[in-house]
Amino acid sequence: MDNLSEKPCPCGQTMGEVIGFKERVTDGAMVKYRVCWYCPECHAVEKAIGRETFVETIHDKVNSDC
Numbered sequence: 001m002d003n004l005s006e007k008p009c010p011c012g013q014t015m016g017e018v019i020g021f022k023e024r025v026t027d028g029a030m031v032k033y034r035v036c037w038y039c040p041e042c043h044a045v046e047k048a049i050g051r052e053t054f055v056e057t058i059h060d061k062v063n064s065d066c
């Protein structure tokens with residue numbers, strides 16, 4: 001399984017994920033999503049797109065099993 005919480009940066013350091021919250025359209029709940037990755041060394045930012053923005057939580061896993 002892919003670990004998307006961090007990515008290698010072209011500068012040789014590791015980019016860390018930046019997490020944000022947004023309101024879910026269906027029920028108005030605030031859900032976490034991955035905004036981008038950020039490198040503290042060279043300040044590079046790589047935007048998360050598509051499924052990369054999805055942050056799996058324990059809460060979500062419980063719901064999907066029902």
Ligand SMILES: [Zn+2]
Nearest residue numbers: 009011039042
């Ligand atoms: Zn970097």
